[in-house]
Every structure is written in C-alpha cells, then in structure tokens.
Amino acid sequence: xxxxxxxxxxxxxxxxxxxxxxxxxxxxxxxxxxxxxxxxxxxxxxxxxxxxxxxxxxxxxxxxxxxxxxxxxxxxxxxxxxxxxxxxxxxxxxxxxxxxxxxxxxxxxxxxxxxxxxxxxxxxxxxxxxxxxxxxxxxxxxxxxxxxxxxxxxxxxxxxxxxxxxxxxxxxxxxxxxxxxxxxxxxxxxxxxxxxxxxxxxxxxxxxxxxxxxxxxxxxxxxxxxxxxxxxxxxxxxxxxxxxxxxxxxxxxxxxxxxxxxxxxxxxxxxxxxxxxxxxxxxxxxxxxxxxxxxxxxxxxxxxxxxxxxxxxxxxxxxxxxxxxxxxxxxxxxxxxxxxxxxxxxxxxxxxxxxxxxxxxxxxxxxx
Amino acid sequence: xxxxxxxxxxxxxxxxxxxxxxxxxxxxxxxxxxxxxxxxxxxxxxxxxxxxxxxxxxxxxxxxxxxxxxxxxxxxxxxxxxxxxxxxxxxxxxxxxxxxxxxxxxxxxxxxxxxxxxxxxxxxxxxxxxxxxxxxxxxxxxxxxxxxxxxxxxxxxxxxxxxxxxxxxxxxxxxxxxxxxxxxxxxxxxxxxxxxxxxxxxxxxxxxxxxxxxxxxxxxxxxxxxxxxxxxxxxxxxxxxxxxxxxxxxxxxxxxxxxxxxxxxxxxxxxxxxxxxxxxxxxxxxxxxxxxxxxxxxxxxxxxxxxxxxxxxxxxxxxxxxxxxxxxxxxxxxxxxxxxxxxxxxxxxxxxxxxxxxxxxxxxxxxxxxxxxxxxxxxxxxxxxxxxxxxxxxxxxxxxxxxxxxxxxxxxxxxxxxxxxxxxxxxxxxxxxxxxxxxxxxxxxxxxxxxxxxxxxxxxxx
Numbered sequence: 001x002x003x004x005x006x007x008x009x010x011x012x013x014x015x016x017x018x019x020x021x022x023x024x025x026x027x028x029x030x031x032x033x034x035x036x037x038x039x040x041x042x043x044x045x046x047x048x049x050x051x052x053x054x055x056x057x058x059x060x061x062x063x064x065x066x067x068x069x070x071x072x073x074x075x076x077x078x079x080x081x082x083x084x085x086x087x088x089x090x091x092x093x094x095x096x097x098x099x100x101x102x103x104x105x106x107x108x109x110x111x112x113x114x115x116x117x118x119x120x121x122x123x124x125x126x127x128x129x130x131x132x133x134x135x136x137x138x139x140x141x142x143x144x145x146x147x148x149x150x151x152x153x154x155x156x157x158x159x160x161x162x163x164x165x166x167x168x169x170x171x172x173x174x175x176x177x178x179x180x181x182x183x184x185x186x187x188x189x190x191x192x193x194x195x196x197x198x199x200x201x202x203x204x205x206x207x208x209x210x211x212x213x214x215x216x217x218x219x220x221x222x223x224x225x226x227x228x229x230x231x232x233x234x235x236x237x238x239x240x241x242x243x244x245x246x247x248x249x250x251x252x253x254x255x256x257x258x259x260x261x262x263x264x265x266x267x268x269x270x271x272x273x274x275x276x277x278x279x280x281x282x283x284x285x286x287x288x289x290x291x292x293x294x295x296x297x298x299x300x301x302x303x304x305x306x307x308x309x310x311x312x313x314x315x316x317x318x319x320x321x322x323x324x325x326x327x328x329x330x331x332x333x334x335x336x337x338x339x340x341x342x343x344x345x346x347x348x349x350x351x352x353x354x355x356x357x358x359x360x361x362x363x364x365x366x367x368x
Numbered sequence: 369x370x371x372x373x374x375x376x377x378x379x380x381x382x383x384x385x386x387x388x389x390x391x392x393x394x395x396x397x398x399x400x401x402x403x404x405x406x407x408x409x410x411x412x413x414x415x416x417x418x419x420x421x422x423x424x425x426x427x428x429x430x431x432x433x434x435x436x437x438x439x440x441x442x443x444x445x446x447x448x449x450x451x452x453x454x455x456x457x458x459x460x461x462x463x464x465x466x467x468x469x470x471x472x473x474x475x476x477x478x479x480x481x482x483x484x485x486x487x488x489x490x491x492x493x494x495x496x497x498x499x500x501x502x503x504x505x506x507x508x509x510x511x512x513x514x515x516x517x518x519x520x521x522x523x524x525x526x527x528x529x530x531x532x533x534x535x536x537x538x539x540x541x542x543x544x545x546x547x548x549x550x551x552x553x554x555x556x557x558x559x560x561x562x563x564x565x566x567x568x569x570x571x572x573x574x575x576x577x578x579x580x581x582x583x584x585x586x587x588x589x590x591x592x593x594x595x596x597x598x599x600x601x602x603x604x605x606x607x608x609x610x611x612x613x614x615x616x617x618x619x620x621x622x623x624x625x626x627x628x629x630x631x632x633x634x635x636x637x638x639x640x641x642x643x644x645x646x647x648x649x650x651x652x653x654x655x656x657x658x659x660x661x662x663x664x665x666x667x668x669x670x671x672x673x674x675x676x677x678x679x680x681x682x683x684x685x686x687x688x689x690x691x692x693x694x695x696x697x698x699x700x701x702x703x704x705x706x707x708x709x710x711x712x713x714x715x716x717x718x719x720x721x722x723x724x725x726x727x728x729x730x731x732x733x734x735x736x737x738x739x740x741x742x743x744x745x746x747x748x749x750x751x752x753x754x755x756x757x758x759x760x761x762x763x764x765x766x767x768x769x770x771x772x773x774x775x776x777x778x779x780x781x782x783x784x785x786x787x788x789x790x791x792x793x794x795x796x797x798x799x800x801x802x803x804x805x806x807x808x809x810x811x812x813x814x815x816x817x818x819x820x821x822x823x824x825x826x827x828x829x830x
Binding site (some may be wrong): 009010013014016017018019020022023032033034035040043044047052053057058059060062063078079080 | 391393394395396398399400402403404405406443444445461463464485506508509695698699702703706707708
C-alpha cells in the first residue's frame, strides 16, 4: 500500500503525540481506551494516510463514527492541532458508499437546497421578514422547524437585525458528516444571501461559518449581545440557572465567557462541572448513535440532578433538543431553554418573569 | 508470529483479564505501537488491560508460556520510545489500575496503583495540604507507575529532587510471575538491597510495578516567580551559581536560549524581549517572608551579573504569565517544522553555558535549527530540533548532530539522558556512557529479575 492524500499533510504533521488531549476527550473518558482518544484517532489517520490500514478496517470505521467531533481536544493541544478539520477530512473519505450511515441521507438531502430548508420552516412561526441596519439574522435549518421561537426572540433582542426568509443551511451538517465540499459551498452561498455580519443562535453553525467565511463575519447571539452591552431588566426573583456550552462555539470560536456574563445579569449562575463538555447531541450524533449519545448525556444529567438548577441554558439547537429529551426521560424539574428565551423574558414589559412561566410548565416566548 | 500462537495468546490473555480487556484488532495494535516519541513504531500482537496485581502476574505467566515479550505501558507519554513494542508481543496497559489506595496523612505517604495520573495524586495530596513534588510536563496525562519506571523529573528537581526521591516502597511482578514487595512506609529501612531504587528508571525491563508507596512533604505556604534577561547565557549561569552559594535553594530556575525566546514570542506573543541572548525564569516557595526575601536576593544576583532586565512578579497573574512563557517553548518550537525531536542531555550545572554553546556550534555545522531550554538549576537541557523529515538527508544530519551532542555531554561530565529515559531512542549511546563492564553487570541483574527475557526486551540491558 502506498501513501494516499486523504488528509492535508500539514494538519497531520502538527500532532506531536504528547497525549495532552486524552483527559479532555469525552469518548476517552467513557472508555479509557487509547484508540477512542484524539491521539489514538490521529494515529489511525496516519496509518490510513500511509496505507498501513485499509479504509474498511473495522477499528478505523468504528472510531471515525464514535468520535463526537466536539473538538474539546483543540484548546488543550499544545501543538495547535486542528482536529476538527482532520475529522471532516476523515469522514469525507470514510463516509462514502456503503460506509456512509444510512440515516444521514434524508438529513443532508433535506438541507442541501435553499427551497428545501425554507420548506422545513414553512408552517412554523420563525422571525418575520424585516430590514434593519444591523446584522443579518440566520434562521437555521432544523431550528426553523424545531424551535422557531428562538429566531423570533433573537430578533426581539437585536432590534436592528435584518431578517430574510430567503436563506438556506450553513452546511455545518454536511461538513461534519462526510460532505466537506458541499458544506463549504453551502456556507459560501449563505454568505451571499446574508451579506455583511451574520448573527446566529446556533454555536455549531457559528463555528462552521467562521471557518469558511472568516471569523469577523460571524457572531453568535450571546457574543453579539455581550459585545453590544446588552442590559436586561433585573428580575424580581433570581432563578438558579446553569449553562451547557456549545462545543464548537467554545472550542473553535472561543466564546464561553459571554453567555455566562449574560446569565449572571439576570440569574444566579450555577457552573456544572461538565458545563464545557459535550452533551452528546454533537450534531447528527444523537441520531446516528443514540446509545452512545445517551451514555455521554447521562453523566451530565447526574450533575443536573445533583445541582438542581431551575433552568439550563443552551446556545445551540442540537444541545437544546438533547437536554430536553434527557430531562424529560429522567423526569427532572430543571427546564432547558435557549439563551434567547431567557433574555427575552427579562426584556418584555408585560410584567411576566421566567418564574411565572415556569409555573405554567413552559417558559414564555416574547412577542416576535 | 504465526496465527496459531496468536490465537493461543488471545485466548490465554482473555482467560486472565477477560475478553473485553484484550484487543487484537489491527487498528488498536497500530495505535499501541507508538508512544510520544517521533520516528519509532512497533506492532504488538495483543494489547491487554489488567485490573489487579494477580491479573498482571497472570499475563506474565501467559507470556512466559508462549515466550512472547511484554511491554508495560502507562499513558504512553514517554519521549524515548521506551514503550514502543519493537519486537511485538503484548502491550500491557496499566491505566485501569488507577486507584489511590490510601492517603496516610500521619505518615505523609500515599499508596496507589501504577495507573493513577500524576496530577490526580498531586491534587489528592494538595487536599490534605501535602505536596507530591515531581511534576513532569506530562503530569495531567502521565501515570505514577510510568513516572517511576522512567524516573521522571520536572521543574522542581534542584530543590525537591526527582521521582526516585519520593518512592518509599513498591510491589513488583517479576519476569517469573512472582510478586515481591520492597520498602514500605518507612523513611528508614535497610533490610536487604535497595530494590526500590533499582526499579526507578528500570523502564519495565526488570519487573512490572503494580503498587507504589510514595513520600509526600508539607505543601509550601506560598510561592513567587520572576525573570531576568541576559546578553549571554554564561552570565545567567554565573548568577545561578552566586544564588546557590549564598545559601538560597530556588524552586524554579529555568532558562531559554535566544532561539527559544524568538520562537515563543513569534507564536505565543507573551511580551518577551527578543533582543536578549538568554532568559532566566526563577521562583521560590515557602513562607511568604522567605519567598519575598529570596526573590529579592535572586534578582540582585542577576543584576550583579549584568542582567539587562529583571522583573519580580507582583501578582499571581503575573507569575502565571511568566511561567506561560516557559510552557510555550515546546509548542512554539514544534510549529516551526513538521517534526520535533526533543532530547534531554544533562551536564553538571557549572558547565551549562558551555554545553549550550557546544550545541549551537553542532547545530550550525549540520545546518539544523536547534533551540535549547531547560532546567538551569540541575543542568538538565532540552536541545530541541525541528525538521522536515522528508527534506533530503535531514534525518541523517539530525542523527549525527545528536551523536555529537551526547558525546559533548559525556565529555563535560554529564549524561545522555537526565529525565526521559534511554528507551530505544538512546540505546545506541548507552554503552558509551556506562562502559562494557557495567553493561554486562546490568545484563546479569536483568536476567536475575527476568530469566526468560520477556520484559521489554531489547531495551536497557537486554
């Protein structure tokens, strides 16, 4: 077997095999097994690249898919390995033909054309069209269908944001799931639909767009609000509120202080021990590997049960969905909401507070 | 190895540790074929993960029956290819044995299994206001067992010593499968030969460490950090000598040469002066009055030796920023080229500047980029060469350069390795340092511990 250009050599060379990534990796924590660690996976990638292992090697196939892609290994890497990019290249190579997980097909298909993404949100009340002098609000693909109120609330929080329904998917989904080129093309095309600054309520999308369009064209909502000096109304009663970081927002875009600072303005912030580690949603992971996804989430649910906060805040729709499902399964009283929802409940003037909303069994959505 | 023995090996190991704790898939075997050392790779026949001393002994018996090598491994962070299974066999991973068995505050000792990470031990000790001083760079990942097997050092060597100074007792599975216990919780114990000391740095060639009793010391009350720039490293070396002669034993004395300063500033932008020839980072721990007084005296000694700038950190933040510069050296150098080769030649402290100069001459003769940093207090240098291995005869030039560097270290009364170990990486240079008679003695010792020669064969004295 001979050397094949599966990976960009400079990306693979970066790793000095020091192993500093091991303690940061959720799948290593779960298994304590070197092949399920970033260093182990890079060793597998090198063996693939040099032809020492074939594409269909069972360990290679298993590990390409077992990795959450959370990139928690990147901030702790002294050598600056771009693990996320390596994983994208790995899946681009690995997830072709019969090795591609069958569940991916419909997902990627549903989001690879702008009209299909618009159709996802057709009968849902996402933020309405308007033009403003500020950033362009991204409506998301699955967020449109699953959590349309999030874009309404984001629009309420950023009054000068422009909203246009004529926008597609950013392509993060594709880039992380074996369609690297399409993922990049979708981001570029979204960049044309939304010229100038793009405002997003999804940490995962923020990181992908920053990688393709440039960091200075993308702001995640909490980052934007913190930068704009957003000051919410002080609540009559302060709830105890925890946060689930978005892995890519934190590890790739370096945004983690901002949501904490915003929460602290309106609530008593509770830092969970695993606030910065993956909840197991990991994009399509929860769908492709529900069992492993739950094992990852279970540890976090234990922590939530012990800390017993009133709310847990997500800054990414995938995490929101994952947390809601887990909390329901465990019948915990903590509720998971998006940060837009928390902040709008401290912005509107009708006198309601999240505490009232909690008593209704839901948190109130601001008028959109 | 033929497939009949492979199958027998897998079956034998499964019987000892359970099927789910044996890996024979080629992917896992590939991954466990390397450690943190570049350019060295092996391919084991099986990887197994025992959970107790009995299981370790069981694995040793299987290996004896089938005459296959065993390479013990902790976290695989060693830098001398000590855990590379270049002759195949079993990689025996000890990370499942990671329990802290006892933190005996009255006797100031910790008893633990070998797979416990160095940081976890240090944190547990800190919880009782105790200090486990050895702090190798890889401490968040590395295991205590691996630290003992390589006699790992760290930044506090001069004042606190190295791993061997903290091992009071150990339980060891010999190459025969017999289990011995040597030493214990006692500071004074002269019954028998000092086998505990013999196990330190034995690199898995004499036995497999299955339990450790480690000495702890009272945690210091506080600490301080400062830095000094010099035009010449020799002046920094003289300042260090003056400090020590004045009765001060600093906890930190780290130096960076001009190449390292430039690399760190180019990448990490921590605000270093790139016009300096050398940077000395110094620190002290202890009662706060002592720390303040010592820091001032060290600063004075640096100024007296023509330091071009001296700064003592006023806050913990500032201290952290100074130490950050030292931690950034290796990553910063490693970004200059695809491959990083880190060595640890060591000389008597008084010859440090001379040794660095020799390294510079050797680097320029072979047209290589070598940055040198390290521990000025104990003479432990880290000449670090960054190269593109695909570029012509670079690898050959690196080999020649390091052969000369090791020879220079020996000539100045030093050693080929201060804290990384010999492994495969420096095996060719070992006899040059120890001589034929000592090598023969090491071989006789080895065969007493491991008559069948199955423990990490082909390394150290086998």
